[in-house]
Amino acid sequence: MKELLIITIGAALVNNVVLNQFLGLCPFLGVSKKSETAAGMSGAVIFVMTIASAFTSIIYKYILVKTSLEYMQTIVFILVIAALVQVVELFLKKFSPSLYESLGVYLPLITTNCAVLGVALINAQKDYGILTSIVSGLATAIGFTLAILIMAGIRERIEFNDIPESVQGSPIVLITAGLMAIAFAGFAGLV
Amino acid sequence: MNNYLLSITFLAINWSNVIIATLVVAAIGLIIGIMLGIAALKLDFAVDTRELEVRELLPGVNCGACGYAGCDALAKAIAQEEAPSDACPVANSATHKLIADLMGQVVEEREPQLAYVNCAGTCEKAKDKYEYHGLLDCKAAMLVPGEGHKSCSFGCLGFGSCVNVCAFDAIHIIDGIALVDEEKCTACGMCVAECPKDLIELVPKRSEYFVTCISTAKGKDVRTVCSAGCIGCRLCVKACEYDAIDFNNNLAKIDYDKCVNCGECAKVCPVKVIKIVTA
Numbered sequence: 422m423k424e425l426l427i428i429t430i431g432a433a434l435v436n437n438v439v440l441n442q443f444l445g446l447c448p449f450l451g452v453s454k455k456s457e458t459a460a461g462m463s464g465a466v467i468f469v470m471t472i473a474s475a476f477t478s479i480i481y482k483y484i485l486v487k488t489s490l491e492y493m494q495t496i497v498f499i500l501v502i503a504a505l506v507q508v509v510e511l512f513l514k515k516f517s518p519s520l521y522e523s524l525g526v527y528l529p530l531i532t533t534n535c536a537v538l539g540v541a542l543i544n545a546q547k548d549y550g551i552l553t554s555i556v557s558g559l560a561t562a563i564g565f566t567l568a569i570l571i572m573a574g575i576r577e578r579i580e581f582n583d584i585p586e587s588v589q590g591s592p593i594v595l596i597t598a599g600l601m602a603i604a605f606a607g608f609a610g611l612v
Numbered sequence: 613m614n615n616y617l618l619s620i621t622f623l624a625i626n627w628s629n630v631i632i633a634t635l636v637v638a639a640i641g642l643i644i645g646i647m648l649g650i651a652a653l654k655l656d657f658a659v660d661t662r663e664l665e666v667r668e669l670l671p672g673v674n675c676g677a678c679g680y681a682g683c684d685a686l687a688k689a690i691a692q693e694e695a696p697s698d699a700c701p702v703a704n705s706a707t708h709k710l711i712a713d714l715m716g717q718v719v720e721e722r723e724p725q726l727a728y729v730n731c732a733g734t735c736e737k738a739k740d741k742y743e744y745h746g747l748l749d750c751k752a753a754m755l756v757p758g759e760g761h762k763s764c765s766f767g768c769l770g771f772g773s774c775v776n777v778c779a780f781d782a783i784h785i786i787d788g789i790a791l792v793d794e795e796k797c798t799a800c801g802m803c804v805a806e807c808p809k810d811l812i813e814l815v816p817k818r819s820e821y822f823v824t825c826i827s828t829a830k831g832k833d834v835r836t837v838c839s840a841g842c843i844g845c846r847l848c849v850k851a852c853e854y855d856a857i858d859f860n861n862n863l864a865k866i867d868y869d870k871c872v873n874c875g876e877c878a879k880v881c882p883v884k885v886i887k888i889v890t891a
Contacts, residue, residue, distance in 0.1 A: 480640070488636050497640055504644040511655040 432560035439568040440602040445536025459573035463566035465527035474558025477541035663691035675779035677800035702798040724817040725799035731768035732824040732840040734787035763837035766827040774803035828861035848877035
């Protein structure tokens with residue numbers, strides 16, 4: 422239990438997927454213009470990351486390790502995650518149209534999200550068990566949610582600010598992201 | 613020398629590893645592929661393209677006259693058979709037919725209609741009780757004692773609440789009263805609902821004669837406030853051979869179902885309140 426808690430805090434705050442490991446930057450910069458869309462994206466990421474962690478760790482543990490093909494993990498994980506998202510999408514469309522509609526376009530978007538693949542690879546690298554992998558995936562997704570929601574909130578306020586012409590648009594967002602990363606560096610040493 | 617090096621590299625590759633790796637990844641790919649295929653078949657359901665097709669047929673003005681949030685919402689309701697295929701009051705019967713065909717339904721052809729403002733009390737014909745200096749809106753003017761500045765409490769106030777709700781630019785204030793542009797009017801009924809005086813009604817497009825007054829006041833009282841009001845003389849009722857004029861509360865009203873556009877009523881009307889509108 423203690424170990425899981427440590428993994429959770431470590432994955433969500435200390436080793437924040439966006440601000441510390443710089444994974445999943447495309448959605449972090451792309452869909453953080455409005456809190457609503459950021460929340461939608463976060464929901465989809467939490468959903469996919471948790472499920473993907475479970476499946477990839479099962480496949481890693483019972484197929485790749487057994488056949489000593491660990492070096493094929495990147496290819497296999499991409500395959501598994503892409504297929505998984507497709508199945509989940511079909512499943513949701515059929516049984517929960519409302520959830521499908523609220524996740525909307527974000528679900529297929531994160532099929533190839535590097536953060537999702539990154540979590541699977543980190544889980545394999547750290548040799549986590551299946552439950553630990555799921556917890557780690559969920560915590561990483563929560564970390565992503567935290568980062569993107571804070572970013573969206575800041576960006577909504579930046580809209581009203583008088584920003585120097587040379588850093589308007591993407592530059593100010595990247596500067597903000599850098600400052601956020603520095604702030605999150607304050608969590609270092611917590612675990 | 614070159615040949616020797618080449619053969620060394622060639623031999624150095626552990627071929628069984630390559631084959632195992634290829635086979636394992638191919639097998640995983642195959643299994644996932646089959647599972648995806650099965651999932652797609654099991655979870656397959658027909659995507660309703662009718663919603664998009666219905667949306668294409670609808671006018672797309674988003675006037676809201678159908679009671680839905682816009683054309684998209686109505687298209688969805690029609691596609692899910694929550695709304696009848698002729699729910700759009702703006703679309704003509706040809707469009708209704710197309711939508712009904714698409715949905716496999718049968719609709720009765722509706723008679724084309726028009727909005728008609730039942731007031732002829734223009735600035736010079738109708739008198740004012742007082743000068744109104746309030747908000748230029750019919751509903752606001754209605755709150756003032758006497759229900760507006762017009763001497764006739766039934767008449768059009770002319771502030772254009774109906775003009776504001778019209779999505780088709782089909783109604784305008786001319787000479788102090790609202791007038792419908794027959795070319796542009798789609799009979800969506802938004803102005804009918806908006807008018808605080810309930811002056812506007814939907815009439816069949818083929819009708820040509822209208823009693824352009826809704827005043828139920830007595831003839832003398834009508835006369836004192838407006839020279840274009842129905843005084844309740846009953847001459848038209850007598851003139852009509854088709855029994856197409858109802859007479860109630862000092863007011864003549866043409867029954868458009870019975871009216872054959874003969875025009876006898878307009879000929880005998882002493883105040884010329886029966887207007888002729890030829891399309």
